[in-house]
Amino acid sequence: MASTDKISLLELIRKIGLEDGDVDFLKEGLRVLTQAVMEAEVSSLIGAERYERSEKRSNSRNGHRDREWNTRVGTIDLQIPKLRKGSYFPSMLEPRRKAEKALLSVVQEAYVHGVSTRKVDELVESMGIHGLSKNEVSRICKELDDVVQDFKNRPLEGTYPYLWLDATFPKVREGGRVQSMAFVIAIGVRDTGEREVLGFDIGTNEDGSFWLTFIRSLVARGLRGVQLVISDAHEGLRSAIGSALTGATWQRCRVHTMRNILSQVPRASQSMVSSIVRTIFAQPTQEAAKQQLAVVVEQLQGKFPKAMDVLERAEEDVLAYMAFPKEHWKQICSTNPLERLNRELRRRFDVVGIFPNRESVVRLGGAILQEQNDEWIVARRYFSRESMAKLSGTDEQQLLAPTSVLHK
DSSP states (O other): OOHHHHHHHHHHHHHHHHTOTTSOHHHHHHHHHHHHHHHHHHHHHHTSOTTOOOTTOOOOEEEEEEEEEEETTEEEEEEEEEESSSOOOOGGGOOSOHHHHHHHHHHHHHHHTTOOOHHHHHHHHHTTOOSOOHHHHHHHHHHHHHHHHHHHTOOOOSOOSEEEEEEEOOEEEETTEEEEOEEEEEEEEOTTSOEEEEEEEEESSOOHHHHHHHHHHHHHTTOOOOOEEEEOOOHHHHHHHHHHSTTOEEEEOHHHHHHHHHTTSOHHHHHHHHHHHHHHHTSSSHHHHHHHHHHHHHHHTTTOHHHHHHHHHHHHHHTGGGGSOGGGHHHHTSSHHHHHHHHHHHHHHHHHOEESSHHHHHHHHHHHHHHHHHHHHHSOOSSOHHHHHTTTTOOHHHHTSOHHHHTO
């Protein structure tokens, strides 16, 4: 803190203590202290104190902008220093988590571009945002973009035996019209049992070429060792998996397969058919499940031929997970591990309504996914190391060795 700021604070204390008992000491003291902190931050940022001549100076001050700061001791009027080049924002005014900052920036961007809805307007007002500056929006967005892009393009280290792929569909304004676009996500489990968000991207639709480009980008960043890929039965996606992940087994999502089967069954009979089909997945081995599937098809073929045709054609792919450790069956039989993540994305996307561009989808979606990935890092392993060792017959003691040794 500069000596002049210390003197100002001491003078304030003396004045309040001796002359004016009506002044709110805490409120005014916090204002003076905060101003001093901001001046110190700016001095460090530009390499020089106010009016100081210095060879280290890289920028200069350019006045102030007024801002209200709501605190526990009341609303404080601050004067935030402005810079001649670039911008400065006080560190103490940015306590939001990444995803909440991303949401704020998207709402602001939509508001500035004139594409907001009544719902977004109400949210903006509830946040106390007035007189939005395009420069301020650009500053916040640029800061978030750098963080999200670093996360999106980071190298992938180690091996990932399990890979889940799915998409959700936000509305985006592009080319003068609003359209649903595919925001695709990949999550995986490392050979040591930890779960990670591996990648994400956005495209006009989830056709085969887009999926292929996306999966190849994961491989280029270091994705390797994939043994099982779990997804729905989208033809383009399935083809892309076969092309980009040669040697990996494909698991057709069991939940989606059940929906496909029941779509060919009258509503009145769906509960009965569902119960019978589920006996297939209750079997203790893959061979027993295939035998039970044949029994179910024979039993229901006469009444529901189309449904049984779906089941027969899906046999190899929907039971693929049973060739892997039984401890993993519940998680690897479907895309359910991605469902919670997709629900959270849709909840945040619905707040925005219509995104002003693709970049804003990546910004918000990426921030949410990075936040989730951070939580997974500190959580317990998704699968135990002992169960992961069964995937390749790796000696358990080797797998339990330090990760740095395993990845050499």
